Amino acid sequence: MKKRILITLAAILVICLLLAFLQTLVIPKYADDKTKEGSLVSEYYAEAGGHDVLFVGDCEIYESFVPAVLWEKYGISSYVRGSPQQLVWQSYYLLEEMLEYETPNAVVFNVFSLKYGEPQSEPYNRMTLDGMRWSSSKIDAINASMTDEESFIEYVFPILRFHSRITQLTSQDFKYAFGSPKVSHSGYLMQTGVDPQTDFSKGRTELDYEISDNAWKYLDMMRALCEENGIELILVKAPTNTMKYWWHDEYEEQISEYAEENRLSYYNFIPLAGEIGIDWSTDTYDKGAHLNVYGAEKLTEYFGRILSEDFGIEDRRTDASLSEAWDVRLESYYKERNG
Amino acid sequence: MLFTSYEFLAFLAIVLALYYILPKKTQWAVLLAASYAFYALSGIEYLAFIAVTTITSFAAARLMGRVSDGEKRYLEGRGEELSKEEKKAYKAKKKKRRFLILCLALALNFGILAVLKYTAFAVVNVNSLLHTFGAETTLTVPSLILPLGISFYTFQTMGYLIDVYWAKAEAQKNIFKLALFTSFFPQLIQGPISRFSDLAPQLFGEHKFERKNVTYGLQRILWGYFKKLVIADRVLIAVNAAAESPENFGGVYVFLLIILYSVQIYADFTGGIDITIGIAEAMGIRLAENFNRPFSSRSTKEYWNRWHITMGSWFNDYVFNPVSVCRPMLAISKKSRKWFGKKVGKRIPVYLATVITWFLTGLWHGAGWNFIVWGLLNALVIIVSQELEPLYSRFRKRFPRLCASWGYGAFASIRTFLLMGLIRSLDVYRNVPLTFKMWGSIFTKFNLPELLSGGISALGLGLADYIIIVCGCIIMFAVSSLGKERSVRDRLYNRPVLSWCLCGALFVAVILFGAYSVGYDASQFIYNQF
Amino acid sequence: MKRIFALLLCFLMIFAVVSCSKDENEEENGGDKGITTSQKSSVSFYVNYKSVKIELGADAKAVISALGTAKSSLSMGNCGGLGTLTKYVYDSLEIYVLASGSTETVDQITLLDDAVQTPEKVSVGSAKDAVISACGNGYSKMTDTSITYTSGSKNLKFTLRDGTVTGIDYLTVS
């Protein structure tokens, strides 16, 4: 009888190990160029702590602000915790999680994602949430983001969702089975390509411009969280404006009205693009949808001045341990930039 | 709630745990609570219907029981004084009264089923009739909800009532026990349709935790999920693709569809039944087998003794037999003997009963001409093969060695498989004329080269999927033929290491190759529209 | 004996009440965007242009090739490599095509001028009341700047300014 129990336990252990290994094989590695945004969220933990400014938001945040430039020009230590189509409740829960590790002076949130009031797309949910370590914030984020076709257990055991990839494995799946390569520089996803923007016509009409209560609710929660921790919440809108991601006037009215009411600073960089010196023929890699590295550096330099002068974010380059860490990051930044 | 949902697995784990933790006396109550919870989770508004069926059946059975008790007491008390005729007359009167109660209950319950399931179909046909005669008025087609498993639990409970009428079963005194018999959750979705005398004692009995039962049960559940998720749901993608756009999948695709759909419905249906029987077995309850290696049958008649056995036997016992021996039918057979002579006259009542039975079987499968024609075609094939019986027996006598040979057996099985597959494809296409057109296109437009040169990938499945399907079918075939003499699970029972390797491999295969979650949208069981 | 029959009858009644009450409250409740009722709107979700039927959700390859070369086209990818959106501009309308995986569907149609009419004979420049009389009052949302008709994920939106239609859009919102 004892022998039988031993065999059963051994068998269950072997099955679990096998499934765990298969899981590392089938989960997407987000290592190739088109899908590397999937690794952004998980890269924060290696650099957690010691940041005065934290950025949260969607693709407009992680393609517009360069922490390396902020440090080099203004000594501001920052991190960009962005992910593709990061929805406002995901931004809130990511911020809530980061406050377990550190308390910055300022948090910058890109307001473009406020136009979505309900869960949008399953792949984007996975790209944002799978990178998070397990915490109460992650559980809340999953419950707030799940579309109808998703179920919580598929987040606990990703193999239940990604098992169908078993027939489409590539060499990358084996190479990065135990860890994907680093794709960002403190959360900034460098794009060195150039693809000028030629079409400046108005974006497509949308069904409804009214920002939903659910979106306002999480923005309020973010504001309350920042107040509670003595953090300055800064709202921004990246300078990019294209057919696909058009910042309609109705959204602008609602956001600036909200910022006034709650005495928040809100910077819409679209009209300031000229002043920042952004040239849409050289500073974008996808016809104006996002900035490339040259555009992002210009914007960051401009925004860095606002952070240091208007918000009094100190210059921390005198701090030995910080500057040592940042030197390493700057080196790898320029290696890729000029490489 | 589907068998293939995470919620169901959690629900099942909880029910099994409670079943063996709580005191044995309350086990049947646990099952009843679980069944009604399962039913409520699938649709709270359905509860009213299953409750009505349970209550009306309970009342009718008790009434019939009381009448027959009264009859027995009366006869024992004053039996001697009455003459044979008086006694016969008294018995007939009492039987007539019980028959009346039975008919009332049957009419009510079958009425509920007919109203909910067939009104829309009837109204549509009435509309088309009106239009053919040029009438303008069109009745609005009502959209009525169809309670989960209504076809199954109604038939099972009516079977119970008829058994009580025939005194083959005792009227259940406790309404809750009858409620359990009607709503026992594993068999709600697609049967098997159990008999009261077989199932009731087990349901209400007490079951000690036995490792053998639970192991066998879990293995069978796992085997069911393997067939359902790995094979059936994957093949369904191709079946749906071919069925939804018949205009560009004619000719050889129809032939391929017939084979794929046969594999799909076999894996789906037997998989679901394996899960059902596995669950019951894990609780120490033995449900009737619903399949017995159907694709090895050599004739249609044999096929219907191996496929959906409980439905076949239900229709045979409660429709075919009564219809073929009821008074009007006996009168018909007498007349037909007079007019057509003995030889032909003998067949007429049987064939008439066969057609009626199969018409109802088709209708039961679904509210649509597809299903009715499906039923009638089955009847036609059975009658034709019955007529040709003498021809076959003469053929067998002349070539005994050939007929006994393995080759002829295989030929007969393949012939039956294809014939049944052809008729079954009526379920797949939108309507009957289209199905016949597609059957025709097999012969007129047999474009095999187009299929082989890549057409096959247009059905939504890649090469890897086809490999998995083929391997799955080989495993299914191997297990079913291995299990002919001694069930595979018996062989594995006292070899723990081997059984864990196989079950482990099966479990990993289900997780890895199952067609479920967002990568595929796991389809409902075919019989969920019931 | 009579008691049992009475029991049977009253259950019959309950059952009848339950089942016919089902049909009235079968109404869908509106989403959180203030869409009050969503009766079956009598509006259709396609447009005929250069004798080509352009319908929401239709296979885009066929429509685009039937229309011939567009005045201009612009395609932009989604972040994370999940599909692309392509805008085709024609003389009096624009078509937005969403491509994800192997399927390309017509996601949005924007009418630019009154050269194209909706099947209900409404075009840019028509008056607000003309819209209501043509499309009926089965709209899902009405504000002073827009009227929207919805059926499932398909929407027809008339943008208004001072009572006249300045824009007509067929949109898909999943």
Added chain:
Amino acid sequence: MDKLLAILNELHEDVDFTAETALIDDGILDSLDIVSIVTEVYSEFDVRIPPEEIVPENFNSAQALWELISRLDEA
């Protein structure tokens, strides 16, 4: 009894009904035969075999069939 044997032999000449004891279980008699037997018995003996009596035990042998008929006759 011999009238019954006559009916049975007419269905299947090659079967020795006096000895056989598993007519149904061995599949010798199928539903067509059963219905024919019922109608023949009805016309010959004026005894109606009700559907609930159509069970293997009653039809497995000529003897069992005869007992059924006699039982139904005097009941």
